[in-house]
Amino acid sequence: MVTIAPDITSKPGSANNSSDVLRLGRPFRYIVLTLVGLFFIVPIVSSARFSFLGNHNSFTISAYTQLFGTAQFWSTLFLSAKVGVGTVFLTLLLLIPTVVWVHVRLPKLRRVFEAASLLPLVVPSVVVTLGVITSFRGLPNIIYGTPVILSLEYVVLALPFSYRALDSAVQSIDLKTLVEAGQSLGSGWIKLLRYVLLPNLRGGIIGASILTFAFCLGEFAVASLLSFTTFPVFLVQVGQLAASQAVALSLLALLFTWIPLAVITIVFSQRRAKRSTPVLDDLEIS
Amino acid sequence: MTLNDELLDRSPSPAGDGTSVPEPAGRILRGRRRGWKNVAGTLPFIAYLGVFLAVPAVSVIATAFQDGKGNLTLSNFNEAIHGVYLKSFIASIQLSFVAALVAVVVGLLAALAVSSTSNKIVRSLVTAGSGVFANTGGVPLAFSFVATVGNFGIVTKLLQSAGFDLYSHGFSLYSVTGLAIVYQYFLIPLMILIMLPPIQALRKEWVDASESLGASRSQFWRWIGIPLLAPPIFAAFIVLFTDAFAAYATAQALTSGTIPLVPIQLGALISGNVLAGQTNLGDALGAGMILIVVIAGLIYATIQRRTSKWLR
Amino acid sequence: MKTKTNTQGGRYGRSGLPVEFDGIARNFKDVAALKSFNLHADPGELIVLLGPSGCGKTTALRVLAGLEMPDSGRVTIGNHDVTSLPAAKRNIGMVFQSYSLFPNMTARENVEFGLRVRGQKQSDRTARSNELLELIGLKDQADRYPHQLSGGQQQRVALARALAIKPEVLVLDEPLSALDAKVRSSLRDEIRRIQLELGITTFFVTHDQEEALAIADRIAVMHQGQLEQLDTPLAVYTNPATEFVAEFVGTVNRLPGKVINSNTVEVATVGPINYAYDGAFPSGSQVEVLVRPESIGVRDGGDDTCRVLAKSFLGSTIKLTLLDKSDRLIIVAIPTSEAALVANSETVSLYSRGDALLVKDGAR
Ligand SMILES: Nc1ncnc2c1ncn2[C@@H]1O[C@H](COP(=O)(O)OP(=O)(O)OP(=O)(O)O)[C@@H](O)[C@H]1O
Numbered sequence: 001m002v003t004i005a006p007d008i009t010s011k012p013g014s015a016n017n018s019s020d021v022l023r024l025g026r027p028f029r030y031i032v033l034t035l036v037g038l039f040f041i042v043p044i045v046s047s048a049r050f051s052f053l054g055n056h057n058s059f060t061i062s063a064y065t066q067l068f069g070t071a072q073f074w075s076t077l078f079l080s081a082k083v084g085v086g087t088v089f090l091t092l093l094l095l096i097p098t099v100v101w102v103h104v105r106l107p108k109l110r111r112v113f114e115a116a117s118l119l120p121l122v123v124p125s126v127v128v129t130l131g132v133i134t135s136f137r138g139l140p141n142i143i144y145g146t147p148v149i150l151s152l153e154y155v156v157l158a159l160p161f162s163y164r165a166l167d168s169a170v171q172s173i174d175l176k177t178l179v180e181a182g183q184s185l186g187s188g189w190i191k192l193l194r195y196v197l198l199p200n201l202r203g204g205i206i207g208a209s210i211l212t213f214a215f216c217l218g219e220f221a222v223a224s225l226l227s228f229t230t231f232p233v234f235l236v237q238v239g240q241l242a243a244s245q246a247v248a249l250s251l252l253a254l255l256f257t258w259i260p261l262a263v264i265t266i267v268f269s270q271r272r273a274k275r276s277t278p279v280l281d282d283l284e285i286s
Numbered sequence: 287m288t289l290n291d292e293l294l295d296r297s298p299s300p301a302g303d304g305t306s307v308p309e310p311a312g313r314i315l316r317g318r319r320r321g322w323k324n325v326a327g328t329l330p331f332i333a334y335l336g337v338f339l340a341v342p343a344v345s346v347i348a349t350a351f352q353d354g355k356g357n358l359t360l361s362n363f364n365e366a367i368h369g370v371y372l373k374s375f376i377a378s379i380q381l382s383f384v385a386a387l388v389a390v391v392v393g394l395l396a397a398l399a400v401s402s403t404s405n406k407i408v409r410s411l412v413t414a415g416s417g418v419f420a421n422t423g424g425v426p427l428a429f430s431f432v433a434t435v436g437n438f439g440i441v442t443k444l445l446q447s448a449g450f451d452l453y454s455h456g457f458s459l460y461s462v463t464g465l466a467i468v469y470q471y472f473l474i475p476l477m478i479l480i481m482l483p484p485i486q487a488l489r490k491e492w493v494d495a496s497e498s499l500g501a502s503r504s505q506f507w508r509w510i511g512i513p514l515l516a517p518p519i520f521a522a523f524i525v526l527f528t529d530a531f532a533a534y535a536t537a538q539a540l541t542s543g544t545i546p547l548v549p550i551q552l553g554a555l556i557s558g559n560v561l562a563g564q565t566n567l568g569d570a571l572g573a574g575m576i577l578i579v580v581i582a583g584l585i586y587a588t589i590q591r592r593t594s595k596w597l598r
Numbered sequence: 599m600k601t602k603t604n605t606q607g608g609r610y611g612r613s614g615l616p617v618e619f620d621g622i623a624r625n626f627k628d629v630a631a632l633k634s635f636n637l638h639a640d641p642g643e644l645i646v647l648l649g650p651s652g653c654g655k656t657t658a659l660r661v662l663a664g665l666e667m668p669d670s671g672r673v674t675i676g677n678h679d680v681t682s683l684p685a686a687k688r689n690i691g692m693v694f695q696s697y698s699l700f701p702n703m704t705a706r707e708n709v710e711f712g713l714r715v716r717g718q719k720q721s722d723r724t725a726r727s728n729e730l731l732e733l734i735g736l737k738d739q740a741d742r743y744p745h746q747l748s749g750g751q752q753q754r755v756a757l758a759r760a761l762a763i764k765p766e767v768l769v770l771d772e773p774l775s776a777l778d779a780k781v782r783s784s785l786r787d788e789i790r791r792i793q794l795e796l797g798i799t800t801f802f803v804t805h806d807q808e809e810a811l812a813i814a815d816r817i818a819v820m821h822q823g824q825l826e827q828l829d830t831p832l833a834v835y836t837n838p839a840t841e842f843v844a845e846f847v848g849t850v851n852r853l854p855g856k857v858i859n860s861n862t863v864e865v866a867t868v869g870p871i872n873y874a875y876d877g878a879f880p881s882g883s884q885v886e887v888l889v890r891p892e893s894i895g896v897r898d899g900g901d902d903t904c905r906v907l908a909k910s911f912l913g914s915t916i917k918l919t920l921l922d923k924s925d926r927l928i929i930v931a932i933p934t935s936e937a938a939l940v941a942n943s944e945t946v947s948l949y950s951r952g953d954a955l956l957v958k959d960g961a962r
């Protein structure tokens with residue numbers, strides 16, 4: 001039933017890497033992709049329809065106008081954004097030096113650090129929250145009692161995404177040569193960071209920032225269990241009162257996280273494609 | 287210490303024959319000293335993980351073994367594996383297992399289908415879509431399913447007007463089954479993302495070689511295709527399982543905390559909605575969750591070592 | 599012209615089968631990879647397919663192996679028309695450029711794969727894989743996985759795997775091109791030794807002319823999906839059938855000339871050169887003459903002199919890059935024994951010391 005053909009990810013130069021990887025029957029392909037595609041599109045379309053649904057199937061935008069008129073909508077959104085910005089800032093401050101250091105000084109431990117960045121997956125965020133409550137209860141209110149604690153924890157919880165984004169960005173440039181070239185020209189670490197590393201890592205930094213920020217806007221467990229009314233927590237409260245408003249809000253939230261995510265995914269895959277243009281050009285023949 | 291040992295362990299050995307040349311003692315000593323300095327720049331990162339991940343995790347585990355006065359006890363666990371808590375552990379594991387299994391199958395089929403088109407638009411659409419949807423989840427996802435197949439969802443009503451009542455046929459979005467379906471929304475894309483690279487790494491030459499050696503298509507899959515894809519599939523399953531197991535927001539938003547799943551029960555204990563008999567029961571539940579994730583990881587490591595010995 | 603055949607068979611008591619491509623055409627969308635491609639291989643001979651990239655060498659081999667179906671034409675092995683036989687039934691051993699070993703199997707398991715799918719007993723398989731691993735000299739590495747083997751070792755295993763099924767035809771598509779020069783020439787000789795030993799009809803694709811000249815019984819020069827010439831290495835080199843072959847195999851100088859009589863042509867700067875006359879050109883016609891570098895000799899002095907632009911020492915020969923009075927580049931190869939001739943000279947004059955390769959119409 002299934003046939004395999006060549007690898008598109010392979011390096012350019014190996015000769016016969018055109019045509020498909022698996023020659024599954026056309027019907028199979030269409031059926032699978034259509035069904036899966038429907039599964040992902042129907043909820044979005046339904047949400048849109050639902051959010052505009054007035055009494056007796058009429059069309060109304062009242063769900064949206066009411067939301068935008070709610071003070072809490074703006075204040076929770078603002079809180080989430082604040083937490084997000086703080087988290088992004090902390091993440092970059094912590095990770096850029098680490099990733100760069102690992103690549104330059106500990107290249108052999110790269111995998112180890114990558115694995116460490118996945119550790120947050122081992123501890124479910126509900127458990128992290130409980131741990132935060134039990135262990136940080138005694139800390140001064142300024143940390144524990146304010147949303148600062150959210151940012152501090154979100155840095156950890158978003159690590160699997162943010163670390164990978166930065167790591168692969170660093171991987172794709174010849175960091176060691178850049179650093180050595182910079183050093184041989186007599187620039188110190190600060191200047192090196194400012195003029196050599198940051199410009200070259202811009203893509204990875206933007207990617208990590210967007211992923212982290214999106215994570216912060218959507219995070220619910222820690223925020224709600226620590227009793228901070230962030231945007232998602234507000235969303236659940238709305239949901240208990242007015243379903244169509246909650247759906248409208250969800251749709252907005254989804255779109256607002258998807259758009260930047262889509263942009264970085266596309267930008268990243270295009271960059272990857274550009275690097276291997278010869279192969280892809282070959283592919284066009286088939 | 288361990289980092290440093292690792293560093294020394296992997297000191298260059300002549301490639302190929304696998305024998306390593308003994309190094310003169312002086313070099314090792316120098317290497318060790320330099321090793322410490324090399325690790326220095328990563329200390330902030332390690333310290334941060336320690337404070338904000340390890341400390342909470344360890345404190346949960348430690349507290350789980352204490353009673354309200356700080357004495358050692360196992361009674362928290364005793365409670366955690368009885369009654370509603372046992373049920374929720376079982377339900378959570380069942381839910382994650384089934385949800386992960388379905389997503390593995392569907393995601394694998396989708397990844398195969400995508401890899402077999404030469405249509406570049408479809409490819410990049412699915413890749414971008416997967417990257418986006420895999421990061422979806424949480425509350426908005428719950429509500430968009432409410433709008434779709436909830437009590438008054440658009441699809442529910444459409445089906446009703448077509449003469450089919452979902453909810454009178456045993457379906458409920460607000461159940462474990464409903465959750466398993468909702469979870470597919472982020473599990474399937476995750477599976478696709480994980481599987482695309484290994485599928486695309488299957489080489490044309492292997493098919494051609496096996497064919498010219500007399501193998502049929504199914505023999506190719508039996509001896510080469512499946513053995514090569516099995517390890518990433520197992521890995522993906524474990525990742526999906528833990529992802530589903532730890533998920534809190536979607537279930538909470540969808541069921542308002544009424545469904546017996548471990549994260550939900552634990553959340554209820556934390557927010558004090560439930561009168562617990564024991565102060566540190568929550569910590570026992572948390573420790574149990576960590577334990578299950580770790581077990582999943584160990585199973586994965588074992589299987590991986592068995593199935594991919596050709597990788598080392 | 600003459601074909602060297604090898605029908606006596608190898609150590610294993612088998613002799614190769616003749617192979618015939620008969621008017622094969624294969625199109626990929628708008629690319630004609632092969633068009634009316636004809637080639638006949640004698641039993642047990644090693645044919646090297648040579649040609650520029652994209653000329654259809656791989657496609658020809660894949661058609662032979664059954665991995666590609668021709669749009670028209672016939673492939674025969676022995677006396678059997680195998681055109682519509684699936685690859686799995688053709689019993690053809692294939693070696694690819696690289697990465698073709700199954701990564702999840704050890705060297706031994708790779709070698710035994712073809713026998714395993716044929717349902718052979720483990721003991722028979724082990725015996726056969728031992729025999730082959732010995733043949734390629736990798737008995738000690740039998741239990742290594744491909745990534746634990748060097749590139750050259752991997753290609754040996756690939757060869758053993760292809761041979762394990764006692765193939766009727768062996769097909770090697772640039773088997774050495776991913777290896778470094780030294781491994782390459784030793785493995786090339788080893789392949790040739792084994793091929794002679796087994797007496798198996800073999801097709802071998804390479805981009806490396808030296809490799810082609812060294813290993814082939816006959817060379818098939820391909821151009822744009824067609825066979826340009828099929829002949830012994832010597833004949834292809836010294837007696838190219840077409841201008842393309844002359845240009846593609848070895849180096850040639852193109853010089854204007856004037857036909858003097860039925861076997862002499864007067865060539866600019868070089869002087870009179872002999873050529874095999876086929877009656878095409880009347881005396882006095884302006885022609886273009888293709889001359890090999892080694893068919894030109896140099897001497898000191900003279901009036902029609904060339905400037906020496908570069909000398910490169912190639913071991914047994916010295917290659918001179920010269921510029922004649924009309925600013926034409928001429929490449930000359932002289933034996934190292936004549937090094938003294940050009941030791942100090944800035945200018946040399948030329949004479950012919952061999953025949954012209956080809957004479958064609960239309961000098962400028
Ligand atoms: N599967 C395919 N799909 C589309 N075009 C193909 C395919 N295989 C080969 N071609 C085209 O057919 C022509 C001949 O290809 P082939 O691989 O036979 O060349 P080759 O002589 O082996 O070249 P090289 O020396 O580079 O390996 C080329 O133009 C190539 O682009």
Ligand SMILES: [Mg+2]
Nearest residue numbers: 015655656657
């Ligand atoms: Mg080729």
